[in-house]
Amino acid sequence: MPLNIVVCIKQTPATGSVSIDPQTGDISKEGISYAISPFDEYALEEGLRLKERFPGGATLALTMGAVRAEEILREAIARGVDGVYHLCDEAFDGSDTFATSYILSQGIRKIEEERKIKIDLVICAKQTNDGDTGQVGPGLAAWLDWPNTAYVKKVEQVTDTLLRVHRMMEDGTDILEIQRPALISVVKEINEPRLPSLKGKMAAKKAVIPRWGASDIKADPALIGLKGSLVEIAKRQSPPKRAGGLKIGGATIEEKAKIFVDKLRELKLL
Amino acid sequence: MSNQDLSAYSGIWCVGEVRHGKLAPTIFEILTAGGQIAAALGQKLSVVLIGSGLGPWTKEVIEAGADQVYLIDHSSLEQFVDEAYAKALTDLVNQEKPRALFLPASTIGRSLAGRAAVMLKTGAAADLTDLSAASGSNGFEKGTLLATRPSYGGNILATLVNTRSRPEIYTIRPMVFPRSPKDSTRTGVVRNITVDPATWNLRTKFIAFQAESSNEIDIGSADKIVSGGRGLGKAEGFETVRSLAKALSAAVGASRAAVDSGWIPYKHQVGITGRTVRPKLYVACGVSGQVQHLAGMGQSEVIVAINKDPECPMMKLASFSIEADLYEFIPAAVKELQKHQS
The missing domain is CATH 3.40.50.620 (HUPs)
Known part of the structure; x- marks a missing residue:
């Protein structure tokens, strides 16, 4: 029953701290602040909860990112994971979801080799708050050739061979059984993340974090970074600003209501 | 490659x-x-x-x-x-x-x-x-x-x-x-x-589907959404929001603050950790318009904000802003809409 779990997390710019540099057309470095992608907190928490529900395995955190991304791995330690791994190499820069999911799959294989264990479950978040694609989880499952389910809102049951999960659909809930090893992408509804403990914070401070480059994970150079990416960003722009609108006045609440309804009618929204 | x-x-x-x-x-x-x-x-x-x-x-x-x-x-x-x-x-x-x-x-x-x-x-x-x-x-x-x-x-x-x-x-x-x-x-x-x-060597088995008990419109495919936020002040506020949604044939959305307060289930959450929507009409009731919420609905065609605070971000960017107590305004608007329908 114990599960060895890898949770994939990413350090991303905080939503709202990102803008375009009008000179270069690139993302402006000014005012940008980084943190763990907000969705990833739920993935991390689920990894910790599953370890508590089915003790005996290890819950590990894995990220790919710049040197500064080490911060989120320390945060994962503070919350209670048993080990962290940092895929960090300039050769990874510019990876799209195709290359990223490949690199993560190689990282997971390397963790198995390094720790002499089999990973039973990989947990990703539904998406990140920067790319917003939600493609890396399913793509990673394809590289690993594991079954996967996205939009998971509950892990109901875990046996030696499978997991029973609930998937949030637009019209209700699908219940699926998925054989181990498997990958799930989780939504916010799945849990409420804990805060790091004091003891955890101490451990996080002291931890030495392994950093693996492309050759450590035996990555095929043709599949990583810009060279390995298939989708390129041709152009970035700021979305058109919304023009400030009309204030609906009116002496009484009834008058305001009438103007509101008239406006909707004018715009053919009724 | x-x-x-x-x-x-x-x-x-x-x-x-x-x-x-x-x-x-x-x-x-x-x-x-x-x-x-x-x-x-x-x-x-x-x-x-x-x-x-x-x-x-x-x-x-x-x-x-x-x-x-x-x-x-x-x-x-x-x-x-x-x-x-x-x-x-x-x-x-x-x-x-x-x-x-x-x-x-x-x-x-x-x-x-x-x-x-x-x-x-x-x-x-x-x-x-x-x-x-x-x-x-x-x-x-x-x-x-x-x-x-x-x-x-x-x-x-x-x-x-x-x-x-x-x-x-x-x-x-x-x-x-x-x-x-x-x-x-x-x-x-x-x-x-x-x-x-x-x-095909499939390793995943479908077990069951549980339909959503209500017959509400899903926000993902709705062309009109009425959303409630912290400004509702209480769970019952969503009854008021729902009354407006019903009068407009709209789906019901919510801010993260409202979801985290337990006033409404997560699937209604619009915004960065919720869902992204782009309806023709988005009516924000007591939603102040934090960046995280705007990320999920900022591309709606027409945005209406109903709020007591004229200075909040949602009121600033809305196509129409209505400075009012939503518990007074919404019943009046519902009445007016019913007049229009009859």
């Missing part, structure tokens, strides 16, 4: 979603988007349906613009299982070699696109809000697909190109493209694809 012969790939595919015996209307939006591209490239427009009992839908999608319909119809494909659908789709792609695949940016479409892209060793981009084929005059080779999508919570619009692998895979945000018009005189070819999922 690419050592593919890209020129061998031709045809535009729109992948539809059939769930519980219903064809999701997103296919008609995708047929608009894909139809433009097929016309610009002079290529065939096809629809792919995966599921069970698909026959009834062929006529509809042909009338809506498909030249060809691929049916992957099998009793064991009735429910969406990532592995099974990805296998069915990628086998057909490998056999037919289309230029591009368009799927809805729904739970199913987004799950399927991510897995299928890696299986096909091709690139995918999610949640497009704009799409065109380059004319050859703006620095891109003629016929290059220019796919635009919001990222960083809607703060940046990125235009993506894939010149390196085929088929290109894209998911398209619902409610962005208009539905393609029907023409009952249109004809098309139906291709029945035989599959044997028993031989």
